[in-house]
Amino acid sequence: MTYPLLSIQQVEKHFGNVSAVSGVTLDVQENEFFALLGASGSGKTTLLRMLAGFEALTAGDILLEGTSIAQLPPNRRPVNLMFQSYALFPHMNVAKNIAYGLEMDKLPKQEINAEVEKILDVVQLTQLAKRKPEQLSGGQRQRVALARALIKRPKVLLLDEPLGALDKKLRSDMQLELKRLQHEFGITFIMVTHDQEEALVMADRIAIMQDGGLLQVGTPNDIYERPQTRFAADFIGVMNFLPVTLSGDTLQAANGITITSTQTIDLPNGSAAVAAIRPERLHVDTQLDNNLAGDVVNIAYHGLDLLLHIKTTLSDKPIISRMTADVAERHCPTIGQQINLGWSAKDTRIFPA
Amino acid sequence: MKTDRRPLVLISPALLWLFGLMVVPCLLILVVAFFRRGVYGGIEYTWTLENIALVFDPLYFGIFMKSAAIAGLAAGIACVLGYAAAYAIASMPRRHQPMLLFFAVLPFWSNYLVRSYAWIVLLNREGLIANLARWIGFDGELPKMLYTEPAVVIGLIYNYLPFVILSCYAPLSRLNPEIAEASRDLGASAWTTFRRITLPRTVVGIATGFVFVFVLSIGNFVTPALLGGGQFQMIGNLVYAQFLTANDWPFGAALSMVLIIIMLGLLLLQAVITERASGGKAYTDG
Numbered sequence: 001m002t003y004p005l006l007s008i009q010q011v012e013k014h015f016g017n018v019s020a021v022s023g024v025t026l027d028v029q030e031n032e033f034f035a036l037l038g039a040s041g042s043g044k045t046t047l048l049r050m051l052a053g054f055e056a057l058t059a060g061d062i063l064l065e066g067t068s069i070a071q072l073p074p075n076r077r078p079v080n081l082m083f084q085s086y087a088l089f090p091h092m093n094v095a096k097n098i099a100y101g102l103e104m105d106k107l108p109k110q111e112i113n114a115e116v117e118k119i120l121d122v123v124q125l126t127q128l129a130k131r132k133p134e135q136l137s138g139g140q141r142q143r144v145a146l147a148r149a150l151i152k153r154p155k156v157l158l159l160d161e162p163l164g165a166l167d168k169k170l171r172s173d174m175q176l177e178l179k180r181l182q183h184e185f186g187i188t189f190i191m192v193t194h195d196q197e198e199a200l201v202m203a204d205r206i207a208i209m210q211d212g213g214l215l216q217v218g219t220p221n222d223i224y225e226r227p228q229t230r231f232a233a234d235f236i237g238v239m240n241f242l243p244v245t246l247s248g249d250t251l252q253a254a255n256g257i258t259i260t261s262t263q264t265i266d267l268p269n270g271s272a273a274v275a276a277i278r279p280e281r282l283h284v285d286t287q288l289d290n291n292l293a294g295d296v297v298n299i300a301y302h303g304l305d306l307l308l309h310i311k312t313t314l315s316d317k318p319i320i321s322r323m324t325a326d327v328a329e330r331h332c333p334t335i336g337q338q339i340n341l342g343w344s345a346k347d348t349r350i351f352p353a
Numbered sequence: 354m355k356t357d358r359r360p361l362v363l364i365s366p367a368l369l370w371l372f373g374l375m376v377v378p379c380l381l382i383l384v385v386a387f388f389r390r391g392v393y394g395g396i397e398y399t400w401t402l403e404n405i406a407l408v409f410d411p412l413y414f415g416i417f418m419k420s421a422a423i424a425g426l427a428a429g430i431a432c433v434l435g436y437a438a439a440y441a442i443a444s445m446p447r448r449h450q451p452m453l454l455f456f457a458v459l460p461f462w463s464n465y466l467v468r469s470y471a472w473i474v475l476l477n478r479e480g481l482i483a484n485l486a487r488w489i490g491f492d493g494e495l496p497k498m499l500y501t502e503p504a505v506v507i508g509l510i511y512n513y514l515p516f517v518i519l520s521c522y523a524p525l526s527r528l529n530p531e532i533a534e535a536s537r538d539l540g541a542s543a544w545t546t547f548r549r550i551t552l553p554r555t556v557v558g559i560a561t562g563f564v565f566v567f568v569l570s571i572g573n574f575v576t577p578a579l580l581g582g583g584q585f586q587m588i589g590n591l592v593y594a595q596f597l598t599a600n601d602w603p604f605g606a607a608l609s610m611v612l613i614i615i616m617l618g619l620l621l622l623q624a625v626i627t628e629r630a631s632g633g634k635a636y637t638d639g
Contacts, residue, residue, distance in 0.1 A: 054534055074537040087535035091553050100549075104540030152539065 435517025500582030
């Protein structure tokens with residue numbers, strides 16, 4: 001029988017009366033880049049700290065290759081954590097910080113030195129080996145923290161908001177760099193993040209957490225295109241919500257406009273619901289299954305694309321439609337202009353109101 | 354351009370106070386130490402090095418060494434106890450820490466003499482400890498407790514322990530707990546983590562506490578007088594006696610000078626250690 005690399009089973013964590021994590025069951029496969037995505041207070045960091053061994057489980061079990069590690073202290077788990085604050089040892093230089101984990105494994109000195117040199121090269125810090133953490137930039141500290149955890153070759157590397165402290169440009173570079181290192185080392189990564197874009201770009205699979213529980217687990221494509229709840233639809237990316245009433249096979253929006261969807265929902269006739277459409281599925285001046293007119297009230301220029309805010313009679317909030325740069329060049333939208341939007345029935349998702 | 358005189362105005366009273374009541378008397382003592390003692394006490398204004406030489410006479414130098422040993426023992430034990438207490442306080446929930454620190458320094462709010470007398474009540478042959486021992490059924494001969502060297506050491510530790518708790522608490526409370534966690538995560542046991550991470554990051558507090566207790570203890574004359582019962586002298590008692598009973602001001606001044614130099618040397622050493630440990634600049638963990 002083969003086991004998943006890491007199996008989280010019915011894990012619970014209570015702090016007094018407060019439940020931080022409840023009923024989380026999750027398998028993570030070997031070589032996966034897994035993201036725990038949630039807002040602050042969703043329990044994602046608590047779950048990560050339970051995997052590392054810093055929080056005891058209130059109930060449930062954690063199995064690594066079929067063996068429970070729930071009772072092991074952090075120093076006896078073949079799992080390493082990269083802290084959000086990096087938690088570098090301030091009184092040790094870069095090389096000493098990185099060597100620390102291998103010294104704890106009682107490896108011979110030459111072997112440690114060789115390993116440290118190798119990994120310094122991988123993370124491009126060879127020149128800075130003798131520097132103290134306080135003499136490093138944020139990005140350099142981040143790479144020291146990564147090297148210090150990776151050198152132990154853990155079965156699972158846990159990363160707590162690994163890119164949180166970096167500026168935007170550096171962050172997108174490091175997103176790809178982390179993915180490359182994960183491939184190179186062949187180690188399973190579990191990353192905690194509140195940044196949905198980061199999760200979509202980096203992870204093989206994503207678990208959305210809310211109020212201590214798992215809301216949805218799936219590939220980035222699953223999560224983005226087929227959100228299971230209104231919360232997930234709203235949390236990931238940008239989504240337009242239109243209030244509707246169920247009427248037979250169609251959705252009745254305000255002003256007698258009918259919206260069609262290929263998705264069905266198990267609610268009685270006449271119930272309130274919301275139709276959800278992604279901005280990039282709304283096409284300007286294109287006749288499709290659903291059509292709608294509105295006035296442009298705002299244009300947000302992003303370089304790569306434009307986001308048009310369009311006021312319609314269907315919702316209080318303007319509808320957001322994405323226009324790629326080349327389409328925008330043809331259309332030259334202006335504020336106040338009336339615009340027609342069309343979208344396919346397959347792109348309408350329905351959620352209970 | 355007009356320079357801002359406000360800092361100067363604000364610091365002047367303190368500087369004058371320090372200069373008039375600290376620097377000037379110390380300089381006077383320094384000068385007196387090089388004069389001869391008058392035949393009927395008082396000072397004879399002829400230069401001599403005799404007083405300084407007398408300090409290093411085996412009799413008096415022995416008292417110096419003994420005082421240093423007692424002060425060192427008191428400081429050492431106070432550091433162990435104080436560090437442990439500070440560690441415990443720093444690992445409590447943040448909201449309880451101010452209250453616990455308040456209790457730790459509570460003895461400071463009562464008079465030093467009263468606190469020392471309390472120990473007489475405790476250690477007395479008919480005191481609380483003796484009575485307690487008898488009450489639980491011990492009927493043998495109790496060792497003499499009051500007016501012994503250990504009694505002096507206990508008194509010094511008791512009086513100065515809050516200093517050590519405060520000086521150790523400062524770096525312990527600033528420690529980023531994630532640094533110790535990182536050490537555990539990388540495979541270190543709790544003990545190794547303490548030895549290699551927590552202790553090096555907080556040794557400054559211990560050094561400060563040690564020097565404080567040592568400096569305050571070596572020159573102390575109240576505690577040895579009350580709890581040592583005049584059985585033996587510490588250097589503070591010797592200085593006291595020279596000025597007030599033997600009427601040998603120059604020798605008292607010479608003893609004081611040597612004591613002050615030792616203290617200043619230690620404080621300097623402590624400042625250097627602190628400077629080293631903090632890497633020469635303010636830096637917070639993480």
